[in-house]
Amino acid sequence: MRALLRTAALLLFVSVGAYGQVASPAESAATVIRVAAPRDSVLEARTSAVASQLRCPVCQGLSIQDSPSELAQSMRAVVRDQLASGKSPDEVNAYFVSKYGEWILLAPRPRGFNLIAYLLPVLVVLSGGIGIFVAVRRWTRGTTEIPAE
Amino acid sequence: MNWRRSAIAAAFAVPLIGLFVFGLRHDPKDIPSPLPGTVAPTFALEVFAPGQPPLGRPVGDTIRLADLKGQVVVLNFWASWCLSCRDEHATLSAIALTYAGKQVHFVGSLYQDRTDAGTEWIAQMGGQSYPSVQDPKARTAIDYGLYGVPETFIVNRDGRIARKITGPVEANVVTHIVDSLLAVPASTATGGVK
Numbered sequence: 001m002r003a004l005l006r007t008a009a010l011l012l013f014v015s016v017g018a019y020g021q022v023a024s025p026a027e028s029a030a031t032v033i034r035v036a037a038p039r040d041s042v043l044e045a046r047t048s049a050v051a052s053q054l055r056c057p058v059c060q061g062l063s064i065q066d067s068p069s070e071l072a073q074s075m076r077a078v079v080r081d082q083l084a085s086g087k088s089p090d091e092v093n094a095y096f097v098s099k100y101g102e103w104i105l106l107a108p109r110p111r112g113f114n115l116i117a118y119l120l121p122v123l124v125v126l127s128g129g130i131g132i133f134v135a136v137r138r139w140t141r142g143t144t145e146i147p148a149e
Numbered sequence: 150m151n152w153r154r155s156a157i158a159a160a161f162a163v164p165l166i167g168l169f170v171f172g173l174r175h176d177p178k179d180i181p182s183p184l185p186g187t188v189a190p191t192f193a194l195e196v197f198a199p200g201q202p203p204l205g206r207p208v209g210d211t212i213r214l215a216d217l218k219g220q221v222v223v224l225n226f227w228a229s230w231c232l233s234c235r236d237e238h239a240t241l242s243a244i245a246l247t248y249a250g251k252q253v254h255f256v257g258s259l260y261q262d263r264t265d266a267g268t269e270w271i272a273q274m275g276g277q278s279y280p281s282v283q284d285p286k287a288r289t290a291i292d293y294g295l296y297g298v299p300e301t302f303i304v305n306r307d308g309r310i311a312r313k314i315t316g317p318v319e320a321n322v323v324t325h326i327v328d329s330l331l332a333v334p335a336s337t338a339t340g341g342v343k
Contacts, residue, residue: 057295057296057297058296058297070261070287071261071287071290071291071295074261074286074287074288074290074291075291077286078288078291097183098183098187099183099184099291099292099293099294100180100182100183100294100296101180101181101182101183101294103180116168127161
């Protein structure tokens with residue numbers, strides 16, 4: 001009886017494992033697509049990388065990669081077409097900057113007035129750290145000056 | 150000791166207040182366009198709404214910016230779902246008629262809309278004196294750095310963008326710009342009218 005139960009458990013375990021290995025038709029199709037069109041997936045990845053850096057003009061703080069708006073979709077198509085035609089990501093960015101100004105870049109270029117966006121957080125963290133260091137030193141100095149009974 | 154603390158507090162507060170004042174004095178929606186003064190992006194777009202004589206063009210005709218060199222071009226992006234476009238429609242249509250026979254070409258460009266919706270909207274608005282074209286996938290709109298509609302670009306006789314108007318146009322502003330561009334011969338027009 002115990003041997004029978006053990007065999008049944010083993011069969012159940014193997015069948016569950018086998019079920020997990022079987023791919024659904026959709027997964028199989030996806031695998032086929034991935035294998036059949038490696039270039040497209042590379043292009044899509046490059047498109048996503050560039051589109052993530054560009055601001056959606058009709059949204060609040062979203063990139064054209066993340067925005068579902070029609071304009072963002074059209075802009076993503078432009079990014080894809082330009083990359084497919086052989087332009088580099090920098091050239092694609094330059095195209096959008098020439099049309100919309102630097103505002104279109106989600107991360108401003110680190111130069112001129114834009115440097116404030118990069119330097120201010122560092123300055124705030126540094127000055128905060130110095131402030132905490134000075135305060136802690138004063139507190140600890142104050143406690144050591146208390147004469148021990 | 151107090152003066153020292155005050156000086157440190159001021160050293161932090163003054164730049165921050167300066168940044169806040171800078172931010173408050175600028176309208177975040179007012180984004181300067183880099184396009185005025187630059188060569189207008191070319192386009193070749195198909196007419197879907199013919200306009201009316203004497204400014205009309207047949208449906209299916211292609212309007213090319215390259216063919217309009219030597220003329221002032223008023224390119225207006227609009228959509229049937231755009232409320233502000235209703236405000237400027239009659240104004241633009243009337244201004245276009247006043248320039249009939251002169252070296253000025255008005256073109257409407259439908260933005261992210263169906264042409265049947267655009268045609269129906271024009272009929273509801275009582276017609277449009279100048280032709281409108283369709284812009285598949287908004288490629289021309291993106292070339293012109295469009296944020297939304299309505300936006301109007303006025304191109305000088307040398308093919309450079311002289312002015313971008315965001316929002317509904319005012320008749321006196323458009324006529325002032327167009328008249329000043331017409332007064333300049335094609336070869337010396339430089340754009341950048343403010």
